[in-house]
């Protein structure tokens with residue numbers, strides 16, 4: 574089918590290691606990327622997740638330090654692949670946490686695809702959940718509503734690209750299966766933040782709305798994937814400097 578996946582770093586956040594991987598070395602901090610994955614080779618370029626909106630504002634609202642260099646902007650990342658924001662036809666969300674919704678309003682020609690359950694919960698969480706950015710979620714509800722396409726359950730997004738709902742990390746969390754010529758790639762979202770030991774040892778991150786569902790998703794990803802791609806691991810840039818085909 575000739576699909577290609579390129580990881581792109583849209584900025585970094587600093588997290589306690591016990592938050593990245595449940596109970597791992599509490600008190601130790603690490604800067605982790607907020608990645609997006611660009612899927613090329615189909616009818617239209619697809620982005621999976623959208624980084625964060627503004628480092629200083631999010632640090633103030635969430636308490637987590639964030640930073641973004643000049644090379645980590647959406648524009649700079651797309652330029653490396655000869656693209657502009659207007660070329661992206663689909664922005665697909667694994668979930669709507671604040672480090673995944675940042676450039677939602679920067680893609681004028683993109684369908685914004687997300688699980689209905691996730692948007693519902695993001696708009697009206699069960700407690701004042703700092704992980705949803707009210708500004709980004711507000712934009713999705715309006716003025717970007719015309720671009721939004723809600724899905725209910727596992728869905729084919731394009732030939733060779735489909736979502737599999739996992740729940741776990743958030744109510745409408747989904748993984749993205751991409752058929753590349755060399756095997757099955759799975760963009761796992763935040764089911765695990767890092768490949769090792771999160772995915773390799775099937776240990777969930779420090780945040781889940783349903784930990785059992787997260788662990789089930791980790792097992793499923795390991796069973797079904799040849800390439801497992803989390804959103805918050807620098808290792809993917811070292812493992813796949815030329816992307817995945």
Ligand SMILES: [Zn+2]
Nearest residue numbers: 670672763804
């Ligand atoms: Zn995240």
